[in-house]
Amino acid sequence: MKLFIDCQRYMKGYRILVLFAMSISFFSGCKMKENSPLYLNSSVPVERRVDDLMSRMTLKEKVGQMNQRIGESFFTKDRENLKMNMLNDLQNGLVGSYLMIENAEEYNKLQRIATTSGLKIPFLNAIDAIHGLGLYYGATVYPTAISQATAFDPKMVEQINAQTAVEMRATGYHWAFWPYMSVTRDPRWGRVGENFGEDPLVVSTMAVAAIKGLQGDDYTAPDKVIACAKQVLSDSHPNNGVNVSPAVMSDRLLKEVYLPPLEACIQAGARTLMPAHNEINGVPSHANKELLHDLVRETYGFDGYIVSDWKDIEKLDNFHKVAPNQKEAVKLAINAGVDIHMFGDNFVDELVELVEEGQVPMERVDRTVRAILTDKFRMGLFENPFVDEDKVNDIIANPEHRQLALESARKSIVLLKNEKNTLPLSKSLQKILVTGPLADHNAIVGDWVHSQPDENIITVIEGIRELAGQQMDVEFYNPGDIFDVNEESIAEAVKRSKDADAVVLVIGDNDNRTQTDWNLNHFHKNRTGGENVDRADITLSGMQEELAKALSATGKPVVVVLINGRPLAVEWIAENIPAVIEAWQPGMKGGQAIAEVLFGDYNPSGRLPMTIPRNGGQIPIFYNHRPSMFAHYYSDIKKGPLYWFGHGLSYTTFVYHDLNVPETIVKDQEIPVSVMVKNTGVLAGDEIVLLYVNDKYSSVTTPVKELKAFTRVHLEPGEEKEVKFNLPFEALSLLDKELKKVVEPGEFEVMVGDLMKTFEWTEK
Ligand code: BGC
Numbered sequence: 073m074k075l076f077i078d079c080q081r082y083m084k085g086y087r088i089l090v091l092f093a094m095s096i097s098f099f100s101g102c103k104m105k106e107n108s109p110l111y112l113n114s115s116v117p118v119e120r121r122v123d124d125l126m127s128r129m130t131l132k133e134k135v136g137q138m139n140q141r142i143g144e145s146f147f148t149k150d151r152e153n154l155k156m157n158m159l160n161d162l163q164n165g166l167v168g169s170y171l172m173i174e175n176a177e178e179y180n181k182l183q184r185i186a187t188t189s190g191l192k193i194p195f196l197n198a199i200d201a202i203h204g205l206g207l208y209y210g211a212t213v214y215p216t217a218i219s220q221a222t223a224f225d226p227k228m229v230e231q232i233n234a235q236t237a238v239e240m241r242a243t244g245y246h247w248a249f250w251p252y253m254s255v256t257r258d259p260r261w262g263r264v265g266e267n268f269g270e271d272p273l274v275v276s277t278m279a280v281a282a283i284k285g286l287q288g289d290d291y292t293a294p295d296k297v298i299a300c301a302k303q304v305l306s307d308s309h310p311n312n313g314v315n316v317s318p319a320v321m322s323d324r325l326l327k328e329v330y331l332p333p334l335e336a337c338i339q340a341g342a343r344t345l346m347p348a349h350n351e352i353n354g355v356p357s358h359a360n361k362e363l364l365h366d367l368v369r370e371t372y373g374f375d376g377y378i379v380s381d382w383k384d385i386e387k388l389d390n391f392h393k394v395a396p397n398q399k400e401a402v403k404l405a406i407n408a409g410v411d412i413h414m415f416g417d418n419f420v421d422e423l424v425e426l427v428e429e430g431q432v433p434m435e436r437v438d439r440t441v442r443a444i445l446t447d448k449f450r451m452g453l454f455e456n457p458f459v460d461e462d463k464v465n466d467i468i469a470n471p472e473h474r475q476l477a478l479e480s481a482r483k484s485i486v487l488l489k490n491e492k493n494t495l496p497l498s499k500s501l502q503k504i505l506v507t508g509p510l511a512d513h514n515a516i517v518g519d520w521v522h523s524q525p526d527e528n529i530i531t532v533i534e535g536i537r538e539l540a541g542q543q544m545d546v547e548f549y550n551p552g553d554i555f556d557v558n559e560e561s562i563a564e565a566v567k568r569s570k571d572a573d574a575v576v577l578v579i580g581d582n583d584n585r586t587q588t589d590w591n592l593n594h595f596h597k598n599r600t601g602g603e604n605v606d607r608a609d610i611t612l613s614g615m616q617e618e619l620a621k622a623l624s625a626t627g628k629p630v631v632v633v634l635i636n637g638r639p640l641a642v643e644w645i646a647e648n649i650p651a652v653i654e655a656w657q658p659g660m661k662g663g664q665a666i667a668e669v670l671f672g673d674y675n676p677s678g679r680l681p682m683t684i685p686r687n688g689g690q691i692p693i694f695y696n697h698r699p700s701m702f703a704h705y706y707s708d709i710k711k712g713p714l715y716w717f718g719h720g721l722s723y724t725t726f727v728y729h730d731l732n733v734p735e736t737i738v739k740d741q742e743i744p745v746s747v748m749v750k751n752t753g754v755l756a757g758d759e760i761v762l763l764y765v766n767d768k769y770s771s772v773t774t775p776v777k778e779l780k781a782f783t784r785v786h787l788e789p790g791e792e793k794e795v796k797f798n799l800p801f802e803a804l805s806l807l808d809k810e811l812k813k814v815v816e817p818g819e820f821e822v823m824v825g826d827l828m829k830t831f832e833w834t835e836k
Pocket of ligand 1: 171200249302381382
């Protein structure tokens with residue numbers, strides 16, 4: 073009893089103390105309100121800070137949060153007006169986010185203005201960090217997406233993006249316009265290199281891995297950034313292969329091929345999305361409410377925000393012609409679900425008027441602003457808006473990041489052909505000639521990379537020189553840029569090959585925009601691929617093939633190294649050159665990785681994530697086609713593509729045996745599949761194991777085979793391992809006539825390596 077009374081007394085005293093403390097904090101809170109608003113108090117929960125801040129904002133300031141501007145360095149003199157307008161917006165608290173700020177200094181300078189103007193709201197800083205932070209001078213540049221897909225290694229993709237996030241935060245960026253998640257089946261399109269290839273499972277898996285790497289479990293953590301899955305939807309399916317051209321497609325194609333990666337990215341928590349420049353079936357994506365609102369928000373449950381692409385709201389008026397003026401364009405886009413306007417003028421005043429006139433509901437603006445402010449508070453930008461400029465160089469391209477750039481480059485190279493064991497080249501050769509327009513060229517880093525310190529990029533000739541044997545004479549002849557190759561330079565290359573034991577010829581496409589000074593007039597200079605550089609003819613540009621023919625005619629063993637983002641129809645090369653390497657765009661360490669493959673220091677393991685056509689007229693050509701697609705062949709060319717999706721050789725040999733699939737499949741339960749893989753050669757190597765399924769007979773046609781699982785396995789000479797997969801039951805599904813996902817009873821084939829097993833599923 074006494075104890076109880078003491079306890080009560082104690083509690084009473086405690087309550088008085090608490091009351092006293094609360095009143096102190098109440099009065100100090102009031103005082104704080106006078107001097108510094110509640111939303112600037114970091115100990116207050118984020119939701120309350122957002123409420124408080126929003127209660128102080130005018131409509132115009134709220135709309136300002138939906139306004140995205142570009143970094144100043146992006147402007148040349150002729151755009152001074154725009155630059156002035158942007159600065160005014162910033163000083164008036166009307167810029168919610170930026171893109172394309174050049175460096176940490178510029179970021180700090182602009183952020184200082186933002187955080188001392190109006191309500192002192194910091195801006196979010198976005199950039200296209202698509203295979204590393206390549207637009208930043210001195211950052212790590214990893215292989216491009218098509219190259220990364222070639223490694224069939226989602227863990228590697230996740231690590232690349234985790235390192236990218238670290239470099240971004242150190243330099244002042246919070247938001248990556250990445251990953252791309254468009255299934256790509258048209259090599260004429262210039263953006264193929266930015267994508268993960270033709271297979272929906274590979275694209276979904278890699279895009280999800282990129283999101284995991286960038287965002288981690290909490291994208292507001294100090295070493296993480298916001299991801300942006302793009303482009304919604306099917307910009308990779310332009311009717312004529314030309315960027316931004318309309319996509320015309322059936323609901324079936326949309327649901328089977330293009331929607332699964334989008335849904336996967338949203339399920340993986342992508343915080344933001346970006347619509348595509350183009351239209352689908354007559355509706356521009358930026359005005360597509362059915363897509364951006366009904367499907368993305370209502371059906372898939374997306375709760376982040378959608379940033380327009382470059383001036384794409386304007387384009388609803390001046391390009392697509394679905395809005396008669398800019399104000400109507402803004403109304404269409406915002407009401408369809410776009411939250412942020414990228415780039416220019418013609419937005420803030422228009423949206424303010426639309427809300428005042430009741431044409432856009434206030435709640436629509438509030439929803440967006442709440443999401444953006446929540447992220448800014450959670451990322452700690454109100455407390456720590458600046459970055460330490462002195463630390464930048466210790467973090468970007470640090471040794472660990474360079475190492476991953478090298479490892480990923482190695483894994484992203486495909487050995488397409490190797491007759492008579494032309495490769496690897498012996499290090500005891502007396503002399504080799506290295507030539508071709510891309511042998512000493514930064515095309516190896518692909519698109520979306522700004523100029524980089526010379527010492528950071530290892531070109532092919534630099535890699536070869538480093539690795540060639542001490543005694544080897546490495547002769548290098550540069551015939552100039554792709555379009556400089558001419559009869560004279562071809563003759564010179566042939567002359568230089570005279571005493572060479574072998575010739576390494578480096579040719580392909582150049583997607584790199586380094587020569588761009590961000591003035592769009594120079595955008596295409598010397599480029600043959602990349603954004604907005606589409607091609608009607610996907611053979612080698614200029615006289616590169618003539619160069620190959622002339623060198624081959626010398627009778628020397630010639631090795632062709634292809635550098636390209638899009639598959640190139642190199643039929644003559646595939647048929648006449650004994651060894652061909654598809655190196656894609658292997659990034660800053662690409663030259664070293666290619667040299668390692670050439671000399672056998674690394675055993676190539678990549679497999680094609682995209683089919684290489686024999687002729688552009690075959691487009692679209694992809695492995696998971698319907699049975700009748702090649703019932704007849706073209707009468708004027710040879711059958712089939714040059715190389716199918718999944719093709720890739722090694723310097724060792726792998727044998728598959730004992731493919732096991734259970735006899736009884738249980739509805740909705742995983743299907744365990746196993747296979748033994750043995751390295752029967754004398755070199756260690758990695759084997760990418762691809763598992764395909766075919767539904768033998770079904771109510772609607774289905775692909776002849778479709779990838780359902782994949783993995784990489786490392787095997788020492790003579791070693792064998794059991795590779796196990798757990799296939800989801802859904803891997804057997806198809807879309808029926810009503811486009812409903814079902815698994816139909818019947819026989820299925822599982823294919824791994826050269827093995828196949830049939831099993832039956834019957835609904836009991
Ligand atoms: C591209 C986007 C990119 C944006 C911002 C556009 O031209 O289509 O993919 O994120 O520019 O740089």
